[in-house]
Amino acid sequence: MSADLTSSRAATIPERPSLDGLEDKWGQVWAEQQTYTFDRDAALAGPRSAVFSIDTPPPTASGSLHMGHVFSYTHTDCMARYKRMAGFNVFYPIGWDDNGLPTEKRVQNYYGVRGDASLPHDPTFEPPHRGDAKSLRAGDAMPISRQNFIELCDELTVEDEKAFESLFRRLGQSFDWDISYRTIDDHSRATAQQAFLRNLARGEAYQAEAPGLWDVTFQTAVAQAELEARDYPGAYHRVAFHGADGPIHIETTRPELIPSVVALIAHPDDERYAGLFGSTVTSPLFGVEVPVVAHPMAEMDKGAGIAMCCTFGDLTDVIWWRELQLPTRSVITRQGRIQAETPEWIAGGPGAELFGELAGKTVHSARELVVAALRETGDLDGEPKATQRKANFYERGEKPLEIVTSRQWYIRNGGRDADLNGKLIGQGQSIDFHPSFMQARYANWVAGLNGDWLVSRQRFFGVPIPVWYPLDADGEPVWDSPIVPTEESLPIDPVSQAPQGYDESQRGQAGGFTGDPDVLDTWATSSLSPQIAAGWRSVDESGSVTTDPVFDKVFPMDVRPQGHDIIRTWLFATVVRAYFEHGTVPWTNAAISGWILDPDRKKMSKSKGNVVTPEDVLREHSADAVRYWAASGRLGTDAAYDVGQMKVGRRLAIKVLNASKFALSFGEVDGDLAAQVTNPLDRALLAGLREVVEKATAGFESWDYTRSLEVTETFFWTFCDDYLELVKDRAYGSQGDAEAASARATLRIALDVVLRLLAPFLPYVTEEAWSWWHDGSVHVTSWPTSDEVAAADDGVDPGMLGAVGSALATVRKSKSEAKLSMRAEVARITLGGPEHLLAHVRAGEDDLRAAGKITGSLDLVPADAWGASDVELIPVEKPKPQQ
RNA sequence: GGACGUGUAGCUCAGCUGGUUAGAGCGCUCGCCUCACACGCGAGAGGUCAGGGGUUCGAGUCCCUUCACGUCCA
Known part of the structure; x- marks a missing residue:
């Protein structure tokens, strides 16, 4: 703690404590004091078990900040703070996921540009817009080189990251900001x-x-x-194929693919078509002869029960093509248009002329032309019937995906290998999911994979695939023998750098080389977040590639926090990479946060206009209040955006300040505090606190931080509303010095423990109150243990506080029902209560009398429920209004 | 169609391995300027625990089933 804070300690409990300014004040102190810095030397010197390491999700910096971030990151931070106080050396990095398509889209819109790999780099390039290109049409975007495009991505993501950093700091995230990375930086690449x-x-x-x-x-x-499978409007077209014995009708939503039909397929058990298997039919319009074959994936009860298989209309077509070894007759280009050249299986046939008209048309216009032609020839039976079909979309795309044949890179993931699949499911089973049912999401996804992980992307802002291909004498790439760089030379860009043994002049020349133009899927980088953050790859002074010795002290990490929507992507991919590289799981726990829903139980989203900005929310309610709301949401459970909970949190935070001020206001207590706690009510309070410490600790240990908060909060309110009220007179000295000392010591012990129990949730107010009477940060003190609160000997019944509290409540009720102030004097009262509790009340009678202003006789009688009788109250004399 | 989850006071949620009369907070009603806090304090009203079966001395809690909602996968 800095000198000025130390010297101002105790003397500066404010007259009116307030939440205002606490975030700025303590955020600055924590940064200066490096309160949350990972102790690298200690980690290297100690065992792995002394470290708690967190594989923090790197947020997409170009994405918008939303309450979901606040929610889930707070969950992790509460755990991190608990573990830190529990004595762990917490490894808590923060990264930014800035590579990938979201950034590209944002850069395109922000600067009004689009990447064009064919253009040369322009070192003096200036973008046409900066943030004011909103209404620009895609066609008007300025084409720029890949490198210029990447430079803009770099520029903008750095700006975006500042906004995130500011939010996270204000929220009180206890990251070690020195351990940070960007998924596009040199180290990550x-x-x-x-x-x-x-x-x-x-x-x-x-x-x-x-x-x-x-x-x-x-x-x-x-x-x-x-x-993403989405509903997409379409229409069933009933179309006649021509068989030897008459027409065979199929129903298709994609008649424009008739030129690429390769077979008609029906279920082997389908008696309607059994006689046709092995025969051939000809396609309408184009007259191409195709076989009728059987396959179990044909759905008998759907449409006509017989389907046309094309190259390729959907993923089922691909399976049929592969399993039935059908020919390839592709007509759709990567632009989503019908190819220009007339294919050889159509050329010279009856449909050659029609194909000429289709050439270059979009899928949509081609469909109209084909349908018109079918109508003309009478091959369209009836009118198309509108339908909602499920079509595959890229999750960020707006048009249905096409299927095209291309050369791509894959990483095995068990999608085509049952043995590997089982092993990866097994890896998932050795991770503790919180909540545990999330395990099923993982297992379901892995078991349902139907292909390996496609990792190459034909994009710009990503990690380049680090290979080149030699060109043969004809200038054709030799795909099978890629040229790879040395690990020491990484990161490399094969598009702008020549491989070892070649020089740039040989690029694209026969006998020379060409660089792989693609980048890796963004998940192929973020799936290495543990390795990136922990220094799996490190370069020593001599330039040799090695592994940072700290890696073994933090990996496999203790926890991966994330949302359930990306179990199939980020979580699974990370498991795959760690399994291949290290043969282990990447972490031992996965803490899965839910989503934030608006009060109408809808997912909050921009398009629904129900998004609030976290900065505004933090400013309005305070960081502690917002954290309280977030911490009230359990792992795996979607939570409502609930301003009410934030107000409750704010109330709690303010109460912490006021109660702390009050508990400390009776003056210093010298000597051994615990030894001075002699009054039975005080001992009962501490006995209750002892149970709270145990439950709060158990909550965190079982990843149920919400339980910890709840049990601590409940105790704290009882502490304020009943205990403080009962003992304040005694603490002022009304019953003598020893009794006062007992109360004062208890207040300090309890406050000390409660502040620490609340510290993970309310880091600002607990730090503020802590600073009034302690040196150092509450966040690096030790988590309370039940031993610390052992002042209460065995045999102390924590129920005493409840008994005296109930008696006090009964007195209050009498006054409330008489509509009198709590200051009203009780001249006479008979309290009825459960017989076994009356001894407790009698033992606390002095405090009860003081808190209840009972000046006359107090009789206690056994009763089934608490109640008062024979009550005489003396109203408080109101001061006469001044004339 | 499959998997998983949820359904408890007007609202947001607790209720662990089944055990007194089902809890909290918010909201609501009524009161109180009580020397930490009016951004406060006290009190009160409010529930056939989604429906139906079953196991048990006993079920919000376990089993079966139906319904509704949500998410993911087909």
Whole structure:
């Protein structure tokens, strides 16, 4: 603690304590004092078990700040603060996920540009807009080189990260800001490339030419984990194929794919079509001959029960194509248009002319043309029937995905290998999920995978795939023998750097090389967040690649906090990478936070206009209040955005300040505090507190911080409303010095413990109150133990406070019902209460009389329930109004 | 269609391995300027624990089933 704070201690309990300014004041002190800094030397010198390491989610810096961030990051911070106080050396990094498509989209909109890999770098480039390009049409965006584009991404993400940092600091996140990373920085790129190269060397990464999902808007391949099935309006067209014995009708939502039909497929058990299996039919309009074949994936009860299989209309077509070894007849280009050249299976046929009209058309216009043609030839049976079909979309895209064949990189993930699949499910089972049912999400997803992880993306702002390909004598790439860089040379960009043994002049030349133009899926980098943060790849003074010795002290990490929506992506991918690289799980716990819903139970989103900005919320309610709301939400449970809870939190925070001030206002207590606690009510309070400490600790230990908060909060309100009221007179000295000392000592002991119990939740007010009478930060003191509150000997009944409290409540009720002030004197009262509690009341009679202003006779009688009788009250004399 | 979760006072939620009369806070009503706090304090009203079966001496809690809602996957 700095000198000025120490010297001002105790003397500066404010006249009117307030929440105002606490965030700025303590945020600054914590930064200066490095309160939350990970002790690297201690970690290296000590055992792994002394460290608690957290694989903090790197937020998407270009994304918007929302209450979901506040919610889930607070959950983790409460755990981190508890662990720190419990004596762990907490490794709590913070990163920014700034590579990937969200940033690209934001950069495009912000600067009014679009990336064009064919353009050369312009070192003097200035963007046409800065934040004012909102209404710009996509077509008007200025094409710029990949490198210029990346420079803009860098520029903007750094700005965006400042907003996040400011929010997180204000919220009281106890990150170690010195351990930070960006998923696009040199270290992250090198780590991602190194891990990829090792996957490649071990055969865990491979490339293949295969049909895959393709987003025509973003011009990139998309992985299974990024899919979203959405309802999409379409229409069933009943179309006749021509068989030897007459027409066979199929129903399709994509008649424009008739030129790429390769088979008609029905279920093997479908008697309607059994006679046709093995025969051929010809397609309408184009007259292409295709077989009728059987496959169990054909749905008998859907449409006509027989489907046309094309290259490729959907993922089922791909399965049929592969399993039935059907020919490839692709007509859709990566732009989502019908290809220009007439394919050989149509050329010269009856549909050649029609295809010429289709050439270059979008899927949509092609469909209209084909339907018109079908109508003309009579091959369209009836009118199209509107339907809502499920179509696959890229989660960020607006047009249904097409399936195109392309060469892509994959990392094995058990989607095509039952053995690996089982092992990865097993890895998930050795992670403790909180709540445990989230385990099922993981297992379901892994078991349902149907292909390996596609990791290459045809985008700009990402980690380049670190390989080159030699060009043969004809200038064609030799895909099978990629040239890889040394680990020491990472990170590299194969598009702007030449591989070892070549020089730049050989790029694109026969006998030379070409660089892989693609970047890695953003998850391929963020799935290495533990390795990135913990220094799995490190470069020593001599330039050699090594591993930071601290890595073994923090990895596998203790916890991965995240949302349940990205179990299939981030969580699973991280498990895959750690399994391949280290043969272990990446962490032993996964703490899964829920979502924030608006009060109408809808997910809060921009489009619904129900988003509030966290900065405003923090300013209005205070960080402690907002944290209280967040901490009231249990792991795995979606929570309502609830201003009411924040107000309750604010009330609690203010109460902490006021009660602390009051408890400390009776003067210093010298000597051994515990030894001076002699009064039975005081001992009962501490006995109750002892139970609270045990429950609060058990709550945190079982990842149920909400339980800890609840039990502490309940105790604290009883402490304020009953205990403080009962003992204040005695603490002032009305019953003599020894009795006063007992009360004062108890107040200090209890306050000391309660502030520490609340510190993980309300870091600002607890630190403020702590500073009034302690040196150092409450956040690095020790978590209270039940031994500390052992002043109460065995045999002390914590129920005494409840008994005397109930008696006091009964007295209050009498006054309340008489509509009198609590200051009204009780001249006479008979209290009835449970017989076994009356001895407690008698033992606390002096305090009860003082708190209840009972000046006359007080009789206690056994009764089933608490109640007062024979009451005589003397109203308080109101001062006469001044004339 | 499959998996998982949720359904308790007007609202937000606690109720652990089944055990007195089902709890809290907010809101509401009524009172109180009580020497820490009026951003406060005290008191009160308010519930067939989604419906139906079953196990048990005893079920909000366990089992079966139905319904509603949510999320994920087809």
